[in-house]
Amino acid sequence: MRQSEHKESNASLLQVSNLSIRLNSAAGLVHAVEDVSFTLKAGQTLGIVGESGSGKSVMARSLMNLLPRRAVAQRKGSVLLSGREISTLSERELQRLRGPDIAMIFQDPMTALNPVLTICVQVSEPLQQHLGMSKQAARARAIELLDAVGIPDAVNRIDQYPHQLSGGMRQRVVIAIALTCNPSLLIADEPTTALDVTVQRQILDLLTGLQKERHMGMLLITHDLGVVASRADFIAVMYAGRLVEVAPANTIFKSMQHPYTEALFNSIPRINDASHTRLQAIPGRPPQLHNPAPGCAFAPRCPYAQQRCHRETPPVVQAEQAEHLHACFYPVSAPVALGGVR
Amino acid sequence: MTNTSEQATPLQLRNRDDIVLRLEHLVVNFKVGKQTVQAVSDVSLDVALGETLGLVGESGCGKSTVGRAIMQLPPPSAGRVLFKGQDLSNMSGEALRQTRTGLQMIFQDPISSLNPRRKVRDIVAEGLQIWRRPNQDARVREVMEAVGLDPDTVADRRPHQFSGGQCQRICIARSLALDPDVLICDEPVSALDVSVQAQILNLLEDMKQRYQLTMVFVAHNLAVVKNVSDRVAVMYLGKLCEIGNAEAIYARPAHPYTRALLASIPDMDPDARGQQGKIPLLQGELPSPANPPSGCRFRTRCPNAQARCAEVEPVMQAVADSMTPDHFVACHYPL
Amino acid sequence: MPAKKHPKIESRAQNFARALQQVFGRGFGPGFWLAVVWLLIVAFCALFADWLPVRDPLDPVIANRLNGPFTSNLLGADGLGRDIFARLIHGARVSVVIGLTAVSIGMLIGGALGIIAGYFRGHFERALMAVLDVILAFPWLVLLLALVAFIGQSLFAISVAIGFLWIPAYARVARANTLSVVQREYVLAAKAMGASTSRILIKEVLPNVILPVLAYGLVAMGLVIIVESALAFLGLSVEAPQPTWGGMISEGKRHLATAVHVAVIPSVTMFLTVLSLNFVGDRLRSRFDVKESNL
Ligand SMILES: Nc1ncnc2c1ncn2[C@@H]1O[C@H](COP(=O)(O)OP(=O)(O)OP(=O)(O)O)[C@@H](O)[C@H]1O
Ligand SMILES: Nc1ncnc2c1ncn2[C@@H]1O[C@H](COP(=O)(O)OP(=O)(O)OP(=O)(O)O)[C@@H](O)[C@H]1O
Ligand code: SF4
Ligand code: SF4
Numbered sequence: 018m019r020q021s022e023h024k025e026s027n028a029s030l031l032q033v034s035n036l037s038i039r040l041n042s043a044a045g046l047v048h049a050v051e052d053v054s055f056t057l058k059a060g061q062t063l064g065i066v067g068e069s070g071s072g073k074s075v076m077a078r079s080l081m082n083l084l085p086r087r088a089v090a091q092r093k094g095s096v097l098l099s100g101r102e103i104s105t106l107s108e109r110e111l112q113r114l115r116g117p118d119i120a121m122i123f124q125d126p127m128t129a130l131n132p133v134l135t136i137c138v139q140v141s142e143p144l145q146q147h148l149g150m151s152k153q154a155a156r157a158r159a160i161e162l163l164d165a166v167g168i169p170d171a172v173n174r175i176d177q178y179p180h181q182l183s184g185g186m187r188q189r190v191v192i193a194i195a196l197t198c199n200p201s202l203l204i205a206d207e208p209t210t211a212l213d214v215t216v217q218r219q220i221l222d223l224l225t226g227l228q229k230e231r232h233m234g235m236l237l238i239t240h241d242l243g244v245v246a247s248r249a250d251f252i253a254v255m256y257a258g259r260l261v262e263v264a265p266a267n268t269i270f271k272s273m274q275h276p277y278t279e280a281l282f283n284s285i286p287r288i289n290d291a292s293h294t295r296l297q298a299i300p301g302r303p304p305q306l307h308n309p310a311p312g313c314a315f316a317p318r319c320p321y322a323q324q325r326c327h328r329e330t331p332p333v334v335q336a337e338q339a340e341h342l343h344a345c346f347y348p349v350s351a352p353v354a355l356g357g358v359r
Numbered sequence: 360m361t362n363t364s365e366q367a368t369p370l371q372l373r374n375r376d377d378i379v380l381r382l383e384h385l386v387v388n389f390k391v392g393k394q395t396v397q398a399v400s401d402v403s404l405d406v407a408l409g410e411t412l413g414l415v416g417e418s419g420c421g422k423s424t425v426g427r428a429i430m431q432l433p434p435p436s437a438g439r440v441l442f443k444g445q446d447l448s449n450m451s452g453e454a455l456r457q458t459r460t461g462l463q464m465i466f467q468d469p470i471s472s473l474n475p476r477r478k479v480r481d482i483v484a485e486g487l488q489i490w491r492r493p494n495q496d497a498r499v500r501e502v503m504e505a506v507g508l509d510p511d512t513v514a515d516r517r518p519h520q521f522s523g524g525q526c527q528r529i530c531i532a533r534s535l536a537l538d539p540d541v542l543i544c545d546e547p548v549s550a551l552d553v554s555v556q557a558q559i560l561n562l563l564e565d566m567k568q569r570y571q572l573t574m575v576f577v578a579h580n581l582a583v584v585k586n587v588s589d590r591v592a593v594m595y596l597g598k599l600c601e602i603g604n605a606e607a608i609y610a611r612p613a614h615p616y617t618r619a620l621l622a623s624i625p626d627m628d629p630d631a632r633g634q635q636g637k638i639p640l641l642q643g644e645l646p647s648p649a650n651p652p653s654g655c656r657f658r659t660r661c662p663n664a665q666a667r668c669a670e671v672e673p674v675m676q677a678v679a680d681s682m683t684p685d686h687f688v689a690c691h692y693p694l
Numbered sequence: 695m696p697a698k699k700h701p702k703i704e705s706r707a708q709n710f711a712r713a714l715q716q717v718f719g720r721g722f723g724p725g726f727w728l729a730v731v732w733l734l735i736v737a738f739c740a741l742f743a744d745w746l747p748v749r750d751p752l753d754p755v756i757a758n759r760l761n762g763p764f765t766s767n768l769l770g771a772d773g774l775g776r777d778i779f780a781r782l783i784h785g786a787r788v789s790v791v792i793g794l795t796a797v798s799i800g801m802l803i804g805g806a807l808g809i810i811a812g813y814f815r816g817h818f819e820r821a822l823m824a825v826l827d828v829i830l831a832f833p834w835l836v837l838l839l840a841l842v843a844f845i846g847q848s849l850f851a852i853s854v855a856i857g858f859l860w861i862p863a864y865a866r867v868a869r870a871n872t873l874s875v876v877q878r879e880y881v882l883a884a885k886a887m888g889a890s891t892s893r894i895l896i897k898e899v900l901p902n903v904i905l906p907v908l909a910y911g912l913v914a915m916g917l918v919i920i921v922e923s924a925l926a927f928l929g930l931s932v933e934a935p936q937p938t939w940g941g942m943i944s945e946g947k948r949h950l951a952t953a954v955h956v957a958v959i960p961s962v963t964m965f966l967t968v969l970s971l972n973f974v975g976d977r978l979r980s981r982f983d984v985k986e987s988n989l
């Protein structure tokens with residue numbers, strides 16, 4: 018993607034190149050994000066899927082420079098937002114960006130909300146701060162927003178505390194907060210994992226609607242391949258801190274190249290299978306991100322691994338289709354039928 | 360298992376000897392200001408030994424509250440929870456504390472359910488320490504291995520250094536450490552990617568085989584629910600709408616809400632985008648549980664609603680031509 | 695867990711060193727360290743005042759009256775010709791003792807009340823908060839005067855009086871932190887495991903409440919020192935001739951027209967100390983403010 022989109026990079030909303038992030042932990046450096054590059058245009062959605070613990074949230078947070086300063090040991094690469102480098106901005110400049118330019122929906126609704134403040138205070142604060150609204154106006158707008166994200170009875174709910182809401186409602190409050198300032202880039206870290214399918218539908222419709230209306234770019238991190246399939250323009254698959262495959266949504270579903278992508282798709286429970294069907298989990302343990310071994314991170318679990326995979330790290334290469342990139346020496350070339358087993 | 364309550368025994372409660380968990384007319388109300396939120400109203404269901412009951416429903420309909428009421432955290436406002444025939448809701452402090460170890464719960468929010476100041480090892484060993492079980496270290500290692508965590512590298516770290524999915528595995532390890540009879544899983548896999556999800560679901564399935572674990576499994580992902588469940592219960596706004604064999608419900612939902620749920624599942628095929636099914640999607644909002652609609656609670660959003668639905672509350676009735684017996688629905692005009 | 699089988703498990707000392715490095719390692723900046731050094735000096739003076747090679751702080755040398763700094767005396771002499779440097783060093787003792795005692799009293803009593811109120815809620819909480827509100831509504835100086843009149847003017851009595859004044863603030867901090875902890879699901883999870891109430895309070899709640907409370911303690915200590923000086927102004931602090939910073943400032947104000955340094959030097963010392971306490975307390979608080987998750 019890097020090569021192919023260089024010429025139109027000024028049209029891109031977000032351009033991440035060679036981003037690497039290492040974190041400190043008791044057991045040593047965690048290579049949470051390794052050499053990640055991608056581009057997102059305004060009005061587009063990039064869906065990111067991948068192993069849990071593969072660095073999706075770390076990457077998302079680093080785009081907003083929201084990682085705890087103490088935790089970050091190293092950070093390389095550049096992040097351009099509308100052509101402007103944001104990894105070198107000062108905290109004050111970043112604060113001005115957060116809200117109107119980038120907003121984020123956090124993965125964990127309870128910890129993103131302050132348990133001792135009412136919903137009203139938490140939703141109307143950015144309105145007062147960034148948009149300079151009066152207290153009453155902010156409250157009225159907050160009620161509208163809560164309505165928009167489908168919180169029933171928003172007028173009464175607004176004065177409650179987070180623990181009095183159900184998990185899904187907390188998540189919707191978090192979404193409402195992210196939308197307060199009409200951001201041009203929305204980073205949604207598992208926005209609907211806590212929601213049931215009908216509400217998920219509503220929220221995704223809301224987000225897609227906003228996206229159309231405001232030409233908002235969206236980074237959609239999720240575990241639900243159904244969600245990315247139905248909402249994302251591009252899908253990126255992350256494994257052990259690296260993007261192992263990036264492609265337009267329909268391409269990846271029809272001709273996935275990376276063995277991990279294939280394994281991921283095979284482990285989905287299908288609604289048409291009988292109850293208690295044994296799922297095809299990927300054998301072995303998820304990769305260690307401390308002192309990663311040389312070679313392809315998926316090699317210990319990969320059915321196609323060869324000698325070479327254990328020695329060299331596969332580079333990102335172009336697949337047959339346009340805009341389809343993957344990082345594997347021995348890609349799964351034959352097209353795979355959906356849900357089928359090779 | 361005698362039923363001493365004055366209310367009639369609900370139809371959907373089965374008359375079997377191996378019922379491990381039985382809820383009778385469970386009601387949970389919360390006082391919020393002057394209002395009373397009826398989070399759970401009159402839910403009755405039962406789970407047999409080694410069975411998994413999937414619990415699904417709109418977010419905010421009271422699934423977690425049912426799970427917590429079973430654990431008596433907080434105890435229900437009315438109704439009974441029978442665990443192996445013992446009424447938990449009548450039990451006092453110490454007896455309850457003893458009995459409750461047979462029941463464990465995996466909470467919905469993995470990060471919030473881990474104490475940030477304690478090491479993973481201590482978190483997993485918590486129950487073992489409280490009950491002074493022997494061989495704690497070995498057991499801790501065993502359950503950590505079982506959920507796919509490497510005890511050597513994770514035991515000394517604190518929860519904030521883990522991703523959401525890793526935290527969930529710590530929670531699962533903690534709840535398995537005490538060898539419970541009943542495991543209540545409140546969305547145990549929604550924070551996990553599909554491959555870890557598959558591992559955990561297989562793991563739970565193995566545990567079930569090995570220890571005859573009985574489970575109540577709350578989840579939003581209907582494919583996951585179908586995979587793990589023997590029976591499925593569908594809730595809407597604090598009430599049970601439909602309960603029955605998993606295959607039967609998925610093949611032929613009898614309640615309009617169940618049908619709407621099944622129709623909202625995002626399609627895996629990107630080409631099918633925007634042309635999902637002919638079944639109308641749910642319109643409108645979940646009404647407030649502080650002020651639920653009269654009659655059938657689903658009537659404000661039900662495409663089949665008739666005048667009668669507003670007046671008479673539907674009671675559970677057997678589904679006429681279901682694939683299996685024990686399939687019940689609370690609707691005047693079942694599909 | 696047998697250590698030989700798992701070589702990765704580190705010794706306690708290594709763990710401790712790493713923990714220290716994590717807490718103090720990076721990102722504090724030179725200001726923090728200057729403040730820490732200053733506080734260490736003050737603490738050292740307070741501890742070893744009697745053995746330090748300074749003049750007798752109580753010995754009036756009439757010839758040196760109101761001498762400026764760097765003359766006969768290093769930092770000059772006061773209205774009675776006593777050495778200001780020596781008096782500062784001995785005065786530090788009073789400030790430190792009052793600061794530590796008062797803050798500990800406030801922390802222990804207020805913290806315990808706050809945790810209990812936040813955990814059990816209900817009538818106790820409501821009653822406690824009402825009482826605290828009443829105490830807070832009283833002008834603190836009046837309350838302090840009443841307390842000092844009641845229990846006397848010894849160092850200990852004054853510490854207790856000031857400590858009492860701090861109970862409401864601590865109770866509030868502890869209660870607020872407890873409230874947010876209690877709603878976390880890990881408390882429910884512990885209950886589900888069968889943990890007793892005391893175990894929950896000690897293992898789950900206390901560790902999450904104590905650090906913010908301790909950090910607040912440093913900030914509070916700075917305020918306590920100021921309160922002491924206010925008492926001294928009213929002549930109600932530790933009785934003369936025992937030197938205290940507040941007492942020195944209050945004596946110095948008589949000579950403001952002729953010898954500014956007599957009041958200014960103890961004022962600056964006190965100012966620096968209070969500033970350092972605030973600075974360090976604030977930094978530590980933000981550092982200890984561990985979110986449940988960094989991600
Ligand atoms: N503050 C931290 N200190 C040290 N390591 C961390 C920290 N936060 C995260 N990590 C590690 O970084 C890796 C990536 O975590 P991240 O939260 O980005 O995963 P994720 O892809 O979002 O997973 P999930 O889908 O489960 O949320 C994990 O291995 C995690 O253990
Ligand atoms: N402590 C509480 N105080 C007041 N109301 C509460 C409390 N806990 C839950 N509720 C209310 O009870 C209802 C049911 O909540 P519950 O958490 O059981 O929903 P849920 O079905 O688990 O939803 P989700 O799928 O979103 O987690 C909601 O309306 C919620 O606001
Ligand atoms: S590079 Fe080798 S080990 Fe890695 S995914 Fe490709 S085939 Fe498998
Ligand atoms: S009882 Fe009436 S309103 Fe309720 S689900 Fe059935 S048809 Fe719809």
Ligand SMILES: [Mg+2]
Nearest residue numbers: 074124522523
């Ligand atoms: Mg994440």
Ligand SMILES: [Mg+2]
Nearest residue numbers: 184422423467
């Ligand atoms: Mg819930």
